[in-house]
Amino acid sequence: EFHFGPCHVEGVALLELWKAFGAMKDIVVTQDKIMSVRLLKQEVFQNVSDAESCYLAHELLKFYLHTVFKDYYHKVVEFKIMKSFSTLANNLFVIMSKLQPRQENETVSIRESAHRRFLLFWSAFKQLNTEAALTKAFGEVDILLTWMGKFYRH
Amino acid sequence: AAPGTEDSPALLQYVKFQSSNFENILTWESGPESPPDTTYSVEYKTYGESVWLAKKGCQGITRKSCNLTMETGNLTELYYAKVTAVRPGGQPFPKISERFSSLQHTTIKPPDVTCVPKVRSIQMIIHPTPTPILAGDGHRFTLEEIFQDLFYRLELRVNHTYQMHLGGQQREYEFLGLTPETEFLGTIMILVPTWSKESAPYVCRVKTLPDWT
Numbered sequence: 181e182f183h184f185g186p187c188h189v190e191g192v193a194l195l196e197l198w199k200a201f202g203a204m205k206d207i208v209v210t211q212d213k214i215m216s217v218r219l220l221k222q223e224v225f226q227n228v229s230d231a232e233s234c235y236l237a238h239e240l241l242k243f244y245l246h247t248v249f250k251d252y253y254h255k256v257v258e259f260k261i262m263k264s265f266s267t268l269a270n271n272l273f274v275i276m277s278k279l280q281p282r283q284e285n286e287t288v289s290i291r292e293s294a295h296r297r298f299l300l301f302w303s304a305f306k307q308l309n310t311e312a313a314l315t316k317a318f319g320e321v322d323i324l325l326t327w328m329g330k331f332y333r334h
Numbered sequence: 335a336a337p338g339t340e341d342s343p344a345l346l347q348y349v350k351f352q353s354s355n356f357e358n359i360l361t362w363e364s365g366p367e368s369p370p371d372t373t374y375s376v377e378y379k380t381y382g383e384s385v386w387l388a389k390k391g392c393q394g395i396t397r398k399s400c401n402l403t404m405e406t407g408n409l410t411e412l413y414y415a416k417v418t419a420v421r422p423g424g425q426p427f428p429k430i431s432e433r434f435s436s437l438q439h440t441t442i443k444p445p446d447v448t449c450v451p452k453v454r455s456i457q458m459i460i461h462p463t464p465t466p467i468l469a470g471d472g473h474r475f476t477l478e479e480i481f482q483d484l485f486y487r488l489e490l491r492v493n494h495t496y497q498m499h500l501g502g503q504q505r506e507y508e509f510l511g512l513t514p515e516t517e518f519l520g521t522i523m524i525l526v527p528t529w530s531k532e533s534a535p536y537v538c539r540v541k542t543l544p545d546w547t
Contacts, residue, residue, distance in 0.1 A: 198530065209432065209433050210432070215379065215381060215382075215433075216384035218381050218412075222410055222411070319433075322435065322438060326435070326437060329528050329529075332528060334483055334528075
């Protein structure tokens with residue numbers, strides 16, 4: 181299960197996420213020709229506190245599901261990788277929906293810190309044309325999973 | 335496709351990283367039309383950076399491998415490598431590797447183990463596995479430090495039908511209740527569940543000591 185600070189998520193196996201993405205990775209990453217830009221830079225994840233991790237995970241997964249996965253689907257059909265894509269998307273949706281980051285006053289600064297990290301990613305995403313940004317973001321799911329893996333407990 | 339462009343596989347193919355215990359070796363193969371005096375030059379780049387860096391010691395070489403361990407040693411970075419093949423009087427032919435992450439791609443070698451036979455038991459001492467990855471204080475990270483969920487699986491084959499099993503994250507184990515002066519086959523593996531990595535087994539054939547009492 182995942183322990184993003186106070187937010188615990190059961191019922192999703194990290195291995196399944198890696199397997200699903202692994203089945204698509206070669207096709208997807210080779211489409212990304214812009215090697216000099218990384219959206220999920222080191223600064224996005226550097227020294228994320230446990231408390232922040234729930235907010236950051238929730239915000240990133242929400243963006244990935246509502247924007248990247250949604251708008252990249254036509255490519256998924258083109259590459260015929262729907263099965264792996266659905267497995268990945270469904271599992272990430274389960275994680276996101278189970279993350280219930282608290283919204284009280286005392287968490288404002290933590291939320292803002294997590295949001296600043298998300299904006300690092302988001303602003304880099306916006307600087308690329310849509311197709312390139314979607315391809316790059318989807319190709320960086322391994323970077324996202326690597327970070328999420330730090331909060332996984334067997 | 336015109337020679338020297340990405341699509342003509344004439345001089346160069348299969349540029350890829352081979353990684354084991356975080357030792358990262360770039361390898362490639364010559365193309366079907368490469369003359370024997372073709373030379374190769376290697377560059378590498380961190381994903382997200384714009385500059386290609388030349389790898390010293392792998393410029394104008396004829397061998398088909400290059401050790402990029404130190405250059406690709408940051409576990410939170412991803413990397414690309416580029417090999418450029420040149421044949422005398424011909425166009426340079428570049429080919430780029432896939433995006434490489436040592437955390438994702440490295441395989442795990444068998445552990446280093448000392449099997450110690452006693453009269454009615456066999457002790458197995460697993461030694462930590464150093465990697466080339468340097469910590470801030472200059473010491474080399476071990477596999478155990480890099481992979482928090484790394485554990486060991488030990489098996490002792492007693493006979494064709496009966497095996498004993500032990501496992502865990504500690505380094506010393508002892509199979510007890512064995513018959514003196516008998517040969518056993520021990521196998522020890524490293525597993526890293528988060529990354530679904532599994533080493534080949536270390537195997538030791540050991541005979542328990544005679545019981546002089």
